[in-house]
Amino acid sequence: MSERVWLSSYPQGVPADIDSSKYPSLVALLEESFKKFADRTAYVFMGKEVSFAEIDTQSQALAAYLQSLGLARGDRVAIMMPNVPQYPVAVAAILRAGYVVVNVNPLYTARELEHQLKDSGAKAIVIIENFAATLQKCIAATPVKHVVLATMGDRLGFLKGMLVNYVVRKVKKLVPEFSLPGAVRFNDALARGERANFSAPNLGPDDIAVLQYTGGTTGVSKGAMLLHSNLIANVLQSEAWNAPAMQKIPAGEQSTSVCALPLYHIFAFTVNMMLSARTGGKVILIPNPRDLPAVLKDLAKQPFHSFPAVNTLFNGLANHPDFNSVDWSHLKVSLGGGMAVQGAVAKLWLEKTGCPVCEGYGLSETSPSATCNPVTSKEFTGTIGVPIPSTYIKILDDNGAEVPVGQPGEIALKGPQVMAGYWQRPDETAKVMTADGYFKTGDIGVMDERGYTKIVDRKKDMILVSGFNVYPNEIEDVIASMPGVLEVAAVGVPDDKTGEAIKLVLVKKDPALTEEAVRAYSRENLTGYKQPRVIEFRTELPKTPVGKVLRRELRDK
Numbered sequence: 233m234s235e236r237v238w239l240s241s242y243p244q245g246v247p248a249d250i251d252s253s254k255y256p257s258l259v260a261l262l263e264e265s266f267k268k269f270a271d272r273t274a275y276v277f278m279g280k281e282v283s284f285a286e287i288d289t290q291s292q293a294l295a296a297y298l299q300s301l302g303l304a305r306g307d308r309v310a311i312m313m314p315n316v317p318q319y320p321v322a323v324a325a326i327l328r329a330g331y332v333v334v335n336v337n338p339l340y341t342a343r344e345l346e347h348q349l350k351d352s353g354a355k356a357i358v359i360i361e362n363f364a365a366t367l368q369k370c371i372a373a374t375p376v377k378h379v380v381l382a383t384m385g386d387r388l389g390f391l392k393g394m395l396v397n398y399v400v401r402k403v404k405k406l407v408p409e410f411s412l413p414g415a416v417r418f419n420d421a422l423a424r425g426e427r428a429n430f431s432a433p434n435l436g437p438d439d440i441a442v443l444q445y446t447g448g449t450t451g452v453s454k455g456a457m458l459l460h461s462n463l464i465a466n467v468l469q470s471e472a473w474n475a476p477a478m479q480k481i482p483a484g485e486q487s488t489s490v491c492a493l494p495l496y497h498i499f500a501f502t503v504n505m506m507l508s509a510r511t512g513g514k515v516i517l518i519p520n521p522r523d524l525p526a527v528l529k530d531l532a533k534q535p536f537h538s539f540p541a542v543n544t545l546f547n548g549l550a551n552h553p554d555f556n557s558v559d560w561s562h563l564k565v566s567l568g569g570g571m572a573v574q575g576a577v578a579k580l581w582l583e584k585t586g587c588p589v590c591e592g593y594g595l596s597e598t599s600p601s602a603t604c605n606p607v608t609s610k611e612f613t614g615t616i617g618v619p620i621p622s623t624y625i626k627i628l629d630d631n632g633a634e635v636p637v638g639q640p641g642e643i644a645l646k647g648p649q650v651m652a653g654y655w656q657r658p659d660e661t662a663k664v665m666t667a668d669g670y671f672k673t674g675d676i677g678v679m680d681e682r683g684y685t686k687i688v689d690r691k692k693d694m695i696l697v698s699g700f701n702v703y704p705n706e707i708e709d710v711i712a713s714m715p716g717v718l719e720v721a722a723v724g725v726p727d728d729k730t731g732e733a734i735k736l737v738l739v740k741k742d743p744a745l746t747e748e749a750v751r752a753y754s755r756e757n758l759t760g761y762k763q764p765r766v767i768e769f770r771t772e773l774p775k776t777p778v779g780k781v782l783r784r785e786l787r788d789k
Contacts (some may be wrong), residue, residue, distance in 0.1 A: 238618035238625075238683025242606045249622045250472055252465035252648040258433035259327050260418070261464060262509055263288075269512035272486060275317050276534070277517040278396065280388050282317050283451055284512070289421055290387075291324035294380075297425030298329045301378050303355055305330040305433055308443060309579040310349060310357040311496065312336040312367070315517040318382045318418055320497045321504055322358040323652035328431030334455070335496035338363050339777045344453070346370035348652075352455055352655065353442050362400070364410040369410070384519070386418050403520035437461035438478065443655050444498050444596040456597045458498075465597035465648035467506045471621045474538070477565040477607035478511075482539050483675045487513040489538040492545060494523040497778050498600040500571050521545055521779070528554045530591065535562040543572040544719070544779035547577045549742065550584050551718065560585040563605050569600070571780045572705050574688060575714040578612035588612055592685065597664070597671055599649040603685060614709075615684045616677070623647035626670055627679050640688055643668035643677040665788070676703070693783055695724030695732050697761045702734060705782065707762060714753045716742030717771050723728050723787045725766060733765035737786050739772060 239248050253262045255397035266288035273281040298309065309326045311333060315318050326333045333556045334352045336345065338360065345366055349357070358376035359367055363379060371379075384400045385393030401407045416424075441463055443455035481487050489508055493500035508515045516536060518527050528549065546568065549555060564580065568591040578589040590607050593616035594600030603625065626634050627641040635641040650671045650766040653661035664672045676684045676694065688704040696702070707722040718741035727733035738750065749765045754763050 236619070236624070236683070237681065241558075241606060241682055241684070243606045243616050245476060246472055246606075247621050249685075250465065250468040252461055252468060252622070252650075253437070254459075254468065255461040255464050255510055256437060257327075257439065258441050258463055258506070259324075259432075259435055259460075261506070262324050262327070263705060265509040272512055273513050273514045274509070274689075275320065275517055276734045277315075277317050277519075278392075279391070279533070280317075282387065284509075287317075287320055287324060289620065290321045291328060291431055293331035293422045293425035294325035295425070295429035296428040297332065297380075297421045298325060298356065298406055300428040300432060301356065301425070303329070303331060303378075304681070305358075306332060306356075308352045309353040310332050310333045310334040310336050310354040311339075312357060312359040312363055313339055313382060313493055313495075314360065314362075314519045315495050315500075316360065316382065316384065316519060317517065318360075319385045319517075319649070320509075321387075323495075323501075323505065325543045327435075327441060328432065329430075332434060332440050335442065335444060335498075335501065335610065337494070337496055337777055338445070340366065342366050342369035346373055347453060348445055348455075349374035349452075352445075356380070356500045358385065360671055361410070362406050364412055365408040366417075367410055368410045379412050380418055381412065381415040382418040382420045388697055394536060401652065437464070438652075440652070442498075442501070444501075446596045454657055454660055456651040457653055457655050458599050459652050462649050462651060463502060463506060465622065466502050466601055467510050467621060470503055470507050470601055470645075470647065471510060473601075473604055473620045474507075474565055474607055480564055481562075485535075487511060487538065488534065488536040489513055489515055489540070490518065490536050491515045492518040492527060492539075492541060493570070493779075494521075494777055497570070498596050499594070499778075502599055503567065503569075503601065503709075504541070506773060515660075515690065519664060523553050524548050525554060528552060528558055532729065535559065537562055537564045538567070539563060540567040540569065542779040543568060543573045544775060545736070546573070546589060546780070547719065550577065555584060560587065561639050563587040565590060567604070569594065570778055571613070572709075574712040575612060575614055576708050576709075582612065590724060591616055593617070593685075595673060597651045598645055599651070602645045602649070613684065615686045619645075619647070619682045623649070623683065624670075625679070625683075627685070628666075628672065628678055632666060636680060637681050640676050640678045642691065643673045643675045643687070645673060693723075695722070695740045697727075697732055697734065698726075698730045700761045702762055707734060707736070707758065707764070710757045711736060711738070711750065713755070714750070716740060716745035716749070718779075721773055721781045722764070722787055723783050725787065727765065730761075733747050734762065735766040735768065735786070736764040737768045737770055737773060739770060745769075
């Protein structure tokens with residue numbers, strides 16, 4: 233599909249292309265925001281507001297401190313923290329000092345952390361003390377020489393900070409004992425940096441800004457090299473795409489987004505942190521999205537307009553008894569990403585908030601946003617929408633040829649947000665990039681004549697039953713719409729007769745739900761070869777910290 237048929241689906245005012253050369257680097261974008269919006273609140277954390285001016289001075293101090301350690305331009309610095317104000321400070325500091333951000337999942341085991349620190353060659357890490365024990369176990373085997381140690385209460389002021397740290401350490405016991413000799417406390421690093429010299433490096437669009445490690449679902453975790461230009465492009469693409477909804481915010485009201493997804497995840501990194509910096513928006517930092525009562529308590533305190541989330545979070549909140557304690561009436565855009573949004577969840581969310589879930593799609597390798605439904609949509613489409621400005625899509629067969637409209641094939645994407653390749657893995661890069669610059673996603677999709685694409689599944693999650701392709705997403709969507717079902721996952725398990733058979737793992741909403749009822753519902757709604765052979769009930773599904781269901785774990789068991 234060479235001509236961009238999807239442009240006719242763009243809402244009025246959304247451009248076909250963006251100018252990603254607007255800023256030479258992400259640092260230029262951030263520094264413009266620090267000056268332009270100095271007096272505005274940039275972040276709210278545990279009721280404490282942090283202004284753009286404070287992020288500016290703190291990040292410059294931390295940048296000077298990092299430079300004083302003798303790190304060379306282009307060196308990698310890891311960040312391993314939940315959503316705390318030190319995160320955006322650390323990101324801005326690392327970039328301003330001329331280094332590369334390595335986002336690390338704070339829930340990693342020592343083995344996973346060791347792999348990422350070694351692979352990236354990180355020489356320094358900014359880590360919160362809650363996870364310091366994990367670092368202690370592997371630091372000797374990594375290139376890390378410098379540790380900046382943060383606490384939950386660092387930036388909350390003396391009394392509140394002391395109280396929060398006391399509760400985290402002593403009451404909730406969230407800080408296992410650790411020993412990291414030579415580690416410097418976050419606040420001390422800032423104080424030292426204030427006295428040190430800072431020299432601004434000359435950064436360009438082709439410098440690497442972030443190494444974003446992909447989940448490792450295809451084996452070993454790889455670092456996607458995201459250039460300054462990739463992230464700038466995606467911020468400007470997202471801004472242009474959201475504009476029709478965000479323009480409805482009353483004049484004089486600061487746009488506010490909820491950051492419940494972890495900032496180490498590229499979705500939150502770009503769409504919460506970087507996009508809000510660009511637009512002068514306020515970000516509500518949610519440190520633990522799994523604690524739904526705490527999330528709802530936080531959201532009840534202030535109006536907000538934008539809520540990027542994953543299916544499991546929309547579902548958990550919408551089914552929570554405290555849901556109505558929050559005023560959802562200001563919500564202008566609910567962005568679903570990271571995994572497929574289920575029809576039943578989208579329907580419930582629309583009923584309860586009046587704001588439809590606008591599903592998008594992207595990957596670590598695309599900074600992340602690549603396609604999205606128009607934010608003017610009044611209903612859930614069940615598709616990943618259309619390519620956002622400056623983005624192209626093709627659906628390819630196994631030989632790399634484009635398939636006809638309506639045929640399933642591998643989704644391939646091209647645009648200024650597509651990574652430069654995998655860090656030190658030219659072989660892996662060659663596997664996913666086509667000669668004409670398209671990135672092959674490994675996801676199977678079907679495009680219609682308007683350019684809307686529906687994901688039918690990951691190549692590797694497909695279940696082959698007696699030679700028939702069965703896509704777990706379809707089975708899950710059907711079963712999720714059954715009354716009494718809270719969550720469901722479908723995986724393939726080996727079977728002597730059919731090669732593979734379908735196993736369903738369910739979490740009940742209604743305790744009276746039976747296996748027989750699920751089977752009857754499946755027979756009514758799914759063809760013979762899509763019937764589940766095994767049905768298992770659990771109290772919860774295994775998930776990544778972002779809320780993606782780990783189908784792999786369900787298969788392994």
